[in-house]
Amino acid sequence: MTASINPYLPILVAFVLALLVAGGATIASFLLGPKKPNPAKLDVYECGVPAVGTARQRLSVKFYLTAILFILFDIETVFLYLWAVLFGQLKWFGIIEVALFVATLVVGYIYVLRRGALNWD
């Protein structure tokens, strides 16, 4: 007899336990540690010199472009996983189908590459 429970239940249990561990460590450190704050300690760390300007400034758009490409290829990967589990049943039909799918995305990828969106310099 196989002991069966809902497969998602262990995740919940693990989550609660992990939260206990991580939260417990945080709280324990909060309770156990000394409390001697001073302005220099609480100030922004900027290699010892007084902080110049704020951290709230706009950053390069390249991070965004990277993230964009990431979601689109992530979607692709997820679709491909679907195909991979059914590789044996879909046979060459599936391979061709996926080849077309990937080829289309490669076109987009080549465009991005040519456009220099991935050049971090």
Next chain:
Amino acid sequence: MLTLPELGLYFSFLLFLVGLAGVMFRKNILFMMLSVEILLNAANLAFVCASKLTGTMDGQVVMFFVMAVAACEAAIGLALIIALYRTKASIEADDLKALRG
């Protein structure tokens, strides 16, 4: 009798309502887009519930398509937000009515 898919459909209705309220009452495009994500998630939940309700895979497959569309929407929408913020230094929806009739 209370069943999971039916309850799920109801939750998806509620989520949709809240999301729609978010899109309607927030003035910031970023928040509007986040609310749109709620709408899409509500739709996904409805699809998965329908899939369970009818015992077919159609709902789940369509859910993947919705997901892909959502990804594209987020990509283009956020690109627009960045472009807008650059040119107008504002992403308030009310400032953008160039298409006013």
Next chain:
Amino acid sequence: MNYQAMLAAILLIPLLGALLNGFLLRSAPRVVTVSVATLAIFIPFIFSCLLFFGPVNAGEVVRTDLFNWISVPFQGGHLDIPFALTVDRLSAILLLIITGVGSLIHLYAGEYMSHEEGVYRFFAYLNLFVFSMLSLVLGANMVVTFLGWEGVGVCSYLLIGYWYSDEANARAGMKAFIANRVGDLGFLLAMFMSVKLFGTVDYSKIAAALTNELAANNAPMITAIGLCLLLGVTGKSAQLPLYIWLPDAMAGPTPVSALIHAATMVTSGIYLMTRMSFLLVHSHTAMTTIAVIGACTALFAATIGLVQNDIKKVLAYSTVSQLGFMVLGCGVGAFQFGVAHLMTHAFFKALLFLGAGSVIHAMHHEQDIRKMGGLIKKMPITGWTFVIGTLAIIGFPGLSGFFSKDEILYNAWTGPFGHPLLWALGAGAAACTSFYMVRLTYLVFFGESRVEHAHGHHGHGHDHHHHHEIHENPLAMTLPLMILALLSIVGGYVSMPHAIMHTLGVHANENIITEWLSPVLASAKEVMSAGHGEEGHGSASLEWGLMGASTLVMLIMSGFALSLYKVGPKGGDSIANAVGGLYRLILDKWRIDELYQGVIIEPLKKVGDAFFKFGDRALIEGIINEGPRGIYLVTSVLSDVQSGLVRNYLKVVFIAMVALCAWILI
């Protein structure tokens, strides 16, 4: 072997070649472009041979349905038009011609175009043309054929205007396109009428549906379909009155003239008539009209050819004239000899054009025969193959043209729709053909050299050989010539006349082409023999007699031409002066272009002007200028709805959703 797949491959490989050359290999070296293009025709040629000697030879009809193309509800049922390909004995012949002659011409063109920049465009068009031509020939229904029919028109337009920077070339392309459109209208109408009458456009289904009874009950409709098809044929196959585009089409590169405007595209009309023969023979009117138009075109074009001085123009009018022969053959009910002549003509006319191209290439784009002469010493292969081509086209006994032309002429007299008058017209055309072809050959290749050595610097500044020594072209150009010459010699034996067959002791009922095409033409034969009691009213003696007559005429006219032009191109001046007015009329091509200009184009322009004045200016601009005021009134109300605020738009979504759910509740 999977013949269905092979059939699809035959069609698709040239398309692939066109796409490769057109999109991917734009910057590839010339060698790659040419090899891809040639292979894209040669591989289908191999497949065609396999099909030809395999299932087609065994009498099978190979058919493949690629996908369902058009599906519409029609007359209570469904009109399904699949993208279906089929190859039977008729299309197999054309298949071999298109791919076989096509590969030779591709090979030749690779060399011929060696001085051009960006030839990928040329070869992409050429491959696309072959694709279109193949879908014309292989289509199992009229719609697929029409696709090819339009496709070859487009490719022809693109290739005529290949050197589009020259306005004359662009105009020639447009002229061809417009003349073809008129013909295509006929084809379209024929297609619509057959859908109406038979509920299908599939050839085999039409053939099955067309019973004698149906034909008798719908005689006007059948005649109308036949005449509309004829209109299509006159457009594509350059018959009276739409032939005018073909001579101008010689503006394109010579390989194009050889492939499209001599060997393949212009013969598609013959193919179509043969394909629809089972229908045409039901209408006496249509058949007679076809025969008369064919005979008149043959003679008419031949007369123009007599006086032309441009080597390609002569060949162009010769093509029109030979096409007239084929149409005549079809019109008198001898479809198989129309096809036979199509085949032999494809060989020798391609040979002649390629030979002419070889000369033009060697002469650095000089086309005037008055500036040539004596070239046979410098270009022996080109010269002698050209001579063989000439002998074939004028019907020298034993060569291919002799057999196919004589069979057509014999049937023009004796065939089911034949008449001695038609024979007379044809014989006259043959006589003219002998004259102008011998004139052409002699002036170009024999006699004194009239080549001007001074002319050589236009357009070839980058060439570093300063004296333009005329010499034989490389093997890539002469090899096709030799192969075609061989085919021009032996190609005619498929239609060997009865009389000769009996003399030679060949004991077959029919000659090869008749035997080969008998499955295709069976129903047409049946109708014709039913309508006329006995098939043909000829005899061996009549056949011998006609043969002798045409040979005699040929010899006389050739001799006449030789004697006249022995002294050079001025040899014909005495006769020209004697009939002054007529000469100038013929030289101006019977002033048909001017006639069209005056009778059709100018009035059309006037109508256009009128439409512009009253339609565009008054009506449309009036609406445009006045309309907005009304629209403005409406929109000023509506625009308040469109606030430009996403929020307000979303409220509509909100209301709709809540309403939907409320509806579920109730």
Next chain:
Amino acid sequence: MNLSLLSFIVMGITAVLLSGVMITRRWPVSAAMVLIAIMTLLAGMFGLLEAHFAAAAQIIVYAGAIMVVFVFVIMLLNLPPEELRYGGVTVGEMILIAVSVFVAVGLGTKVGQGFLTTGLESMGVAQGESVAGGHHMYFPASENVKNVAASMFVDYLWAFELISFLIMAAVIGAVVIAKKRSAEHADAA
């Protein structure tokens, strides 16, 4: 009431409440984080509905990819917290809200009676009848991933191929829009 139904209800209610929290946040980062939590909860709900692959994809794609882009954009633009304007609700909007609350309550009671399940049966919608038609599931119900794959790659073949074009267009579009004037802003990093 079994454990999965209970957890489903708890997750659903939490998700709805969190979505309410989300739309009233002032900081975009907070809103995004709450949204990630909502998506994770939804993934759990998918799991309980036995849509295992959907659950995994929900986390991988939505929570792990789409939201990353949101977070990136929020951090890139470093938007200040937004002042909420609650005064903007008009009478019409009040009516809308009232109606929707009414409808929501009404639907809730109906769902409590299980009207959909019985309704579907009475409408004659058979279990396991694919909308796209043709394809029959040939894997046991426990093989959720294979079933989804079979449906997608057989029934929804064209949609699948079209999605690739959509994604390609989105890639190109996003790069074009976002990178347009980056030459002038290259020093912003």
Next chain:
Amino acid sequence: MEGSLGAVAQFLDTNIGLVASIGKIALALVIALQVAPIMVWVERRQAAFIQRRIGPNRVGLFGFRLFGLGQPLADTIKLLFKEDFIPQQANKFFYVLAPILPAVIGLVAIQGIPLGKEIIVAGHTIDLQPVNLNAGFLYLFAMSALGVYGVALAGWSSNNKYALLGGLRASAQMISYEIAMGLALLPMVFIYGTLDLQGMIAAQSDSLLFGFLPNWGIFLSPISFVLFVVTMFAETNRLPFDLAEGEAELVAGFLVEYGSMRWSLFFLGEYAMMFTLSALTTCVFLGGYEIPWLPHAQLVTLLTPIFTAEPATWVAAAIGLGVLIVKVAAFMFLFVQARFTLPRFRYDQLMRVGWVYMLPVALLNLVVMALIVGFLRLT
């Protein structure tokens, strides 16, 4: 007394699934929690050996030095008693939340690893994978995908330029390599035909390749293995991909404003993730808990005469766990070795490697493997 014992037995019998599951989770948690301190010590010792130093070797237990194995314990105690302050400019809530996220995710992710095949207790067969979903190891990917937020949030909430840039760089790097990671494992999915790690391990042990090699994924698709190991380094922000926290350029990246226990929670998460991904590699490419040339079933049959039926499965499971840990330890060694051997990439090089080399290579590998497997299996 006997009645209450019977009640406990009854409860255990009916809820064996729940109890066993909690037991498995606890086991995995213990392993994950041990990894971080031990690895810190290993890194320091190994670094010392590489650099010809001695390293921490003093702290021992009860007067025994044990090569300084007491060091981790001392470190933990030190960290616990350090001052725990929140910089005033920081966003308090997210500043506190940020380190908890990676730790929790790391500890939850490790539950997806099969620690052994199965044990039989009182007639109940217990699968030794704490979380065994239908979607298989996509669970691990999902968890790894969520790992980005801890880093990004830490960077953002610290409200420090270095931290923000470091956090964004680290998250951009993680997502960039996630694609190649997913694509690298795709061929393995269609080679084994399953997403289930237990199934993959079974497929690797049931036959021999060419008659003598274990049928491991590393031999079936070596390029996938190389790709995966490289992306694994990048995913966990380890050298040579650690420039998000590069000391020279960004002081310590997103960690700059963190100290005491919060700081160590990041490392707890990082090491747990390292362990998880190493174990995933082991399961997919190196046969998991299986001893090469000795499938689990055979091992159990070998052990049965010695230990009788049920305990034999326990012993076999313990051996399997040991084998798994040995294989993972080899990877951990590789991690540390790489850290002190390879120089760090420049950021543009790093992104370039990810997008311009890894991704196309992964796609190409996918195509080639699809064709090879297609020809071998489908023709």
